[in-house]
Amino acid sequence: MATKVAIIAANGGMFDAYKVFNIATAAAASDAEVGIFFTFEGLNLIHKQAHHQLPMPAGAEHFEEGFKKANVPSIPELVSMAQELGVKIIACQMTMDVMNLNEEDFIDGIEVGGAATFIDYAKDANISLSF
Amino acid sequence: MNADKVLDAKGLACPMPIVRTKKAIEELQTGQILEVQSTDKGSKNDLTGWANSTGHQLLENREENGIYTFWIKKK
Numbered sequence: 001m002a003t004k005v006a007i008i009a010a011n012g013g014m015f016d017a018y019k020v021f022n023i024a025t026a027a028a029a030s031d032a033e034v035g036i037f038f039t040f041e042g043l044n045l046i047h048k049q050a051h052h053q054l055p056m057p058a059g060a061e062h063f064e065e066g067f068k069k070a071n072v073p074s075i076p077e078l079v080s081m082a083q084e085l086g087v088k089i090i091a092c093q094m095t096m097d098v099m100n101l102n103e104e105d106f107i108d109g110i111e112v113g114g115a116a117t118f119i120d121y122a123k124d125a126n127i128s129l130s131f
Numbered sequence: 132m133n134a135d136k137v138l139d140a141k142g143l144a145c146p147m148p149i150v151r152t153k154k155a156i157e158e159l160q161t162g163q164i165l166e167v168q169s170t171d172k173g174s175k176n177d178l179t180g181w182a183n184s185t186g187h188q189l190l191e192n193r194e195e196n197g198i199y200t201f202w203i204k205k206k
């Protein structure tokens with residue numbers, strides 16, 4: 001059976017970004033269909049400027065060195081890799097309205113939709129994840 | 132084992148070995164063999180899982196001096 005993965009990204013820190021994009025790119029590289037719904041703070045992860053400078057969790061700043069040492073790709077690299085692998089990116093319209101953001105504030109190649117858009121995508125997913 | 136293509140994924144962290152492997156296998160024909168070299172300690176389980184998910188056949192894997200080598204036959 002083909003694998004379909006539906007992910008909700010609702011948090012906006014550096015660790016959140018790695019959780020979301022590592023799973024998404026690994027799934028897409030394993031021939032799964034992958035869609036991510038970015039909502040509330042999760043929108044940071046695809047915001048043109050914000051996704052270049054996501055905050056580390058308080059007290060975890062010292063892991064910055066560990067990321068470098070482990071040669072972990074940067075978040076912008078992971079985002080473009082995800083897009084290259086065909087990961088569908090959906091930005092939450094309602095959150096964008098609340099935060100006064102437009103499609104131009106985000107990376108290219110995204111879709112904008114509401115909760116029903118995600119539900120329609122996720123209804124036949126066999127893996128659903130929320131970060 | 133003779134490989135049709137060799138992918139050097141040494142020094143790369145998760146999920147890059149898998150992403151590069153996917154890209155490399157796309158360049159091969161059915162039945163051809165890809166050799167992947169990695170230093171990521173997770174790659175032994177990851178490449179096995181990846182082969183399982185995608186249907187490509189993991190023929191053999193070996194670890195020597197911290198380098199993991201995999202031979203994968205394209206489905």
